[in-house]
Amino acid sequence: MSATNVAEKLVQTLKEMGVRHVFGVPSGGWVDYMEAMRKVDGIDFILATHEGGASFMADVTARLTGVPGVCFGTFGPGATNLTTGVGGALLDRSPMIAFSDEMPTAMRGRVTQMGIDHQALFAPVTKKTTRLEADRVTEILHDAALVALDGRPGPVHVGLPVGMSAEPAGDGKPVSWAPSRPAKADKEALARMTALFKSSAKPVVAVGLGAVQAGVQAEVIALIEKFNVPVVLTPMAKGMVPETHPSYAGILFHALSDVVGQTHQQADLVVAIGYDPVEFNLEGWIPDVPVVNIDIVPVDLDTSKYTLGADVTGDIAASVDFLIEQGGSAKAWDLTDVAERKAEIFRRMSPQSDVFGPTAALDVLRDELPEDGIMTCDVGAHTHLIGQKWPTPKPGLQIMTNGWSAMGFGIPAAIAAKLARPNTEVCAVLGDGGFLMTVGELAVAVRENLKIVFVVLTDNDLALIRIKQQKKQNPIYGTPIRAKGNIGGDNLFGVPVKTAVSAEEFRAHLKDAFAGDGPVIVEALVSSHEYDSLVLHKDKP
Numbered sequence: 001m002s003a004t005n006v007a008e009k010l011v012q013t014l015k016e017m018g019v020r021h022v023f024g025v026p027s028g029g030w031v032d033y034m035e036a037m038r039k040v041d042g043i044d045f046i047l048a049t050h051e052g053g054a055s056f057m058a059d060v061t062a063r064l065t066g067v068p069g070v071c072f073g074t075f076g077p078g079a080t081n082l083t084t085g086v087g088g089a090l091l092d093r094s095p096m097i098a099f100s101d102e103m104p105t106a107m108r109g110r111v112t113q114m115g116i117d118h119q120a121l122f123a124p125v126t127k128k129t130t131r132l133e134a135d136r137v138t139e140i141l142h143d144a145a146l147v148a149l150d151g152r153p154g155p156v157h158v159g160l161p162v163g164m165s166a167e168p169a170g171d172g173k174p175v176s177w178a179p180s181r182p183a184k185a186d187k188e189a190l191a192r193m194t195a196l197f198k199s200s201a202k203p204v205v206a207v208g209l210g211a212v213q214a215g216v217q218a219e220v221i222a223l224i225e226k227f228n229v230p231v232v233l234t235p236m237a238k239g240m241v242p243e244t245h246p247s248y249a250g251i252l253f254h255a256l257s258d259v260v261g262q263t264h265q266q267a268d269l270v271v272a273i274g275y276d277p278v279e280f281n282l283e284g285w286i287p288d289v290p291v292v293n294i295d296i297v298p299v300d301l302d303t304s305k306y307t308l309g310a311d312v313t314g315d316i317a318a319s320v321d322f323l324i325e326q327g328g329s330a331k332a333w334d335l336t337d338v339a340e341r342k343a344e345i346f347r348r349m350s351p352q353s354d355v356f357g358p359t360a361a362l363d364v365l366r367d368e369l370p371e372d373g374i375m376t377c378d379v380g381a382h383t384h385l386i387g388q389k390w391p392t393p394k395p396g397l398q399i400m401t402n403g404w405s406a407m408g409f410g411i412p413a414a415i416a417a418k419l420a421r422p423n424t425e426v427c428a429v430l431g432d433g434g435f436l437m438t439v440g441e442l443a444v445a446v447r448e449n450l451k452i453v454f455v456v457l458t459d460n461d462l463a464l465i466r467i468k469q470q471k472k473q474n475p476i477y478g479t480p481i482r483a484k485g486n487i488g489g490d491n492l493f494g495v496p497v498k499t500a501v502s503a504e505e506f507r508a509h510l511k512d513a514f515a516g517d518g519p520v521i522v523e524a525l526v527s528s529h530e531y532d533s534l535v536l537h538k539d540k541p
Contacts, residue, residue, distance in 0.1 A: 007032035009137040009169035014070060014097075015043045017145055017177065021061060021419055022046065023054035024072030024082075029101045032165035033072075046419070046448070049440035051078050053412040055085020056438075059094040060376070060399060060416035068095040068148045068156075069416075075101045076114035079121055084406060087125040089155040091278050091403035092236070093209055095148035097141070098122070102131060102159035122157035129157040134164055139172025150179040151296060152276070153213065182296045185314030190322050192310035193292045196269055198328040204267035205231040206252070207240050209403075210274025210295050211316065212395045219320040220273060221245070228330040230263050230338045234279040235387040235402045239395040246335050248342060253280040253402075254387030256345050258537040261285065263338055265540055269309070271323075272299070274316055278403040282306070285539035294319045349389045349534060351503075357530035358382050358457050360503045362389060365427065365455060368510040373425035374399065374417045378410030378434030381463035381531040386429065408437030411454065415441060418450045425514060427453040432481055433462050439492065445519040446494040453513045454495070454521045458486050459528035467532055486523055497521040 004012070010033060014022070023046045026034060037045045048054035051073040058069030069089070073082030079100040089096040100118050102108075107115070122129040128147045132140055144156040197203060205224055211217075217240050224231050224241070230249040231241050241248050250260035264270075264285065271292045272282065277300045282291065290309030293299035299311050312319045351360040362385060369375060376399040377386050383400060392398045399417060401409045414428035435456050445452055462479040469476055490497050498513065498520065500506035506524050513520035 004169050005032070005166050006132070006134050006137055006169045007036040007165040009171075010132070010141065011036040011040055011043060013138050013141045015040060017141070018065065018067040019043060019070050020065075021057075022070045022072060023048050023057040023061075023416075024099075025049075025051050025054065025074070025078060026072070027074030027078065027101050029074065029160065029162035029165065030072060033160075046444065048412070049443055050438065051081035052084035052408065053438050053441040053444075055082050055096070055098065056088060056406075056409050056412035057416040058096050058098070059085055059089045059092060060413045061420050062089070062094045062096055062153070063399065064396060064417060064420040068097050068145050070097050070099070072099040074114075075103075076116055079116070079118050083121065083125050086122065086155045086157070088401055088404035088406055088409070090125050090127070092401050093153050093213065093276065093278070093403065094155070095145070095153040096155035097144050097148060098126070098155050098157045099160055100157065102161045104161050104163050118157070118159050125155070126157045127154040129159070131159040131161065132164065133172075134167040135170035136172030137169045139175050142175040142177040145177035146175065146179060149177070152210070182315045184318045185312045189310050189312045190319065193294070193312050193319070193323060194326045196290055196292055196309045197271065197323060200269035201332045202267050203227075203229055203269035203271055203331060204249075204264045205229055206233075206264075206270055206272045206275050207231060207237045208234045208272065208275035209236045209279060210276050211240060212237050212274070214274055214296070214316040216274065216317045216320055217395065219317050219324070223320055223324050226324055226330070227327060228333055228335065230333060230335065232260060232264055234275070235400060236279055237274075237395070238387065238390070238398050239392040242393060243342075243391050246339060249338050250342060250345055251387045252285055252539060254384045255534045256348060256388060256537055257285075257539045259341055259345050261539045262341055273320060276403070287540065294323075345388060349385060352530075355527055355530075356502050356506070356524070357526050358385055359389070359530060361455070361457060361506060361524045361526060362386065362429070364503055364507045365429070365510065366391060368507065368514060369427055370425050372397065373427065374421065376400070376410050376413035376417055376426070376428045378428070378430040379405050379407045380431035380434055381467070381528065381535055382429060382431055382457050384464075384535040385531070407434040410434055411438045411441045414452050414454065415444055415448075415450060418452050419448070426451075427455055429455045429457065431463075432456055432458045432460065432487060435487065436481070442493040442495045442519065450519055451517055452519045453510065454519065456487060456521060456523045458523050458525050460484060461528040463528040463531045464535065466528070467536060471536075486525060487521075492521060495519045495521050497523060499523045499525065501525050
C-alpha cells in the first residue's frame with residue numbers, strides 16, 4: 001500500500017488514461033475527489049447544473065476524444081438523474097465511466113435517507129456495474145475502461161463507498177484497458193458474402209454507427225466506388241459518405257425517407273456495414289432480399305421473415321477489404337437515377353415560401369458555420385430535417401442522439417464539444433421544447449466562457465407529436481409549449497439572446513454571434529407547419 005489515498009489514486013489513474021474533464025454535481029462524499037482534481041494539472045471537475053446534463057457531457061466528450069467520458073452523481077436522486085445520460089451512452093454506444101456515491105458496507109440494505117441499491121439501478125443501463133475497492137483502484141478503473149471501450153462501446157458504473165476516499169490506495173493487479181482488435185471473420189462467412197455479392201445485380205450498402213466507430217470510411221468509399229453501388233446511412237453515421245458523392249442515396253428513418261426508399265427498395269441484396277439496429281431495425285426498411293451483415297457482433301434480424309445471407313462477424317475493415325478484392329465487377333445500378341432522387345430530396349427540403357421556417361434557418365446556419373465546425377442537435381422534428389438535410393463533410397461534425405433519443409441533449413452536447421475542441425466553432429440546434437429541458441446548463445457555458453452559438457427554433461409546438469395527433473385525426477392537445485411568444489428576455493443565465501423573425505435578421509445575428517467571444521442564443525421564430533410534409537414518412541411501402 002502507498003501513502004496515496006483513494007481519491008488521489010483515482011484522479012491520477014483517470015489522468016493517465018487521458019481523461020481531461022469530469023462532469024457532475026458534487027456531494028459531501030465527492031469532496032476529496034474534487035480536492036485531488038484541484039491539485040492535479042490537466043484534469044478538471046466541471047460543475048453541471050443537473051446530473052443528466054453532466055452525463056450527456058461525458059457521452060459527447062467520449063465521442064470526440066476516444067477516451068471514456070466520466071461523470072458523477074450522488075446518492076438517490078443524483079444517481080437517478082445521472083442515469084438519463086448513462087442510458088444515452090449505452091444506446092448511443094459511447095464509452096463512459098459513471099461514478100456515484102454508495103453507502104458504506106454497514107449501511108447497505110438498511111433504511112436510510114437517499115438510500116437505494118445503485119448496483120441494481122445502473123445494471124439495466126450499463127455494460128457493467130461494480131464498486132471501488134481501496135486496494136484495487138487502478139485495476140478496477142482500467143477494467144471499467146476496457147469494458148466501456150471493448151466491442152460496442154458503452155457505460156460502466158463504479159460505485160464509490162462514502163468514507164473510502166481518504167483510505168490508503170493500492171493498484172491491484174495489472175489490467176490493460178486498451179481493447180484488442182476484433183479477429184478476422186470466419187472464412188466460410190466471407191465466402192458466402194462474396195458469392196452473394198458476385199451474383200447480385202443491384203446490391204445496396206447500408207452504413208451504420210458501428211462503421212463510424214471502426215473508422216472504415218475509406219474502405220466504404222472504395223467499395224461503393226469500385227462496384228458502382230448506392231449507399232444509405234443511419235443518422236448517426238452522417239459524414240461517412242459525403243452528400244455530394246455520386247453513390248450517396250440518403251439517410252434512413254429521417255425526413256423524406258420514402259424517397260430514399262425508392263432506391264433501396266430496388267435492391268436484390270443488402271450489405272450492412274457496422275449497421276447498429278439501435279437506430280433503426282433492419283426490418284423497418286429492407287426489401288425482401290438477403291442480408292449480408294458485416295459487423296463485430298452477430299446481426300439482429302427476424303429470420304422468420306427475412307433471409308440472412310451471411311453473418312460476417314469480425315474485423316469490419318478486413319471484411320470490407322476482402323469484399324473489395326473478391327467481389328467481382330461493377331453492378332447494374334444507374335446512379336443518375338439515384339442522383340435525381342437525391343436532388344428531389346434536397347429540393348423539397350429547401351425553403352418553399354416567403355415564410356421563415358426551419359429549412360431556411362438551417363440553410364443560413366450551414367452558410368455561417370465553418371465547414372469544419374461542430375453542430376450538435378437536440379431531439380424533435382428539426383432532428384429529422386438535420387438528419388437528411390445537413391451537409392456533413394466527415395463523421396463527428398454533426399452530433400445527435402438517435403439510439404437513446406433524449407430531449408435535452410443538445411445544450412450539454414455542445415458544451416462538451418467545445419471543451420473537447422476549444423479551437424473549433426461549435427453550435428447547437430434546439431427546438432424550444434428540448435431547450436427548456438436543459439436550459440440551466442447555459443450557466444456552465446458562461447462560467448467556462450465557452451464560445452458556443454445556441455440556435456433555438458421557437459415554434460411553440462411539440463411538432464412531431466402534434467403531427468401524429470393530426471394523422472389520427474385527434475384534436476391538438478398537450479403539445480403547444482405556450483400560446484405564443486418567444487423564450488423571453490434578452491438574457492438567460494448570462495447568455496445574451498438575439499431573436500430573428502426573418503432569414504436576413506437570422507443571418508445578421510449569426511454573423512455577430514460567431515464573431516463574438518462567448519456564448520450567445522440566436523432564437524429563430526419559425527412556423528412548425530413546414531415539418532408536416534417532410535417528416536414521418538415510411539421507409540418502404
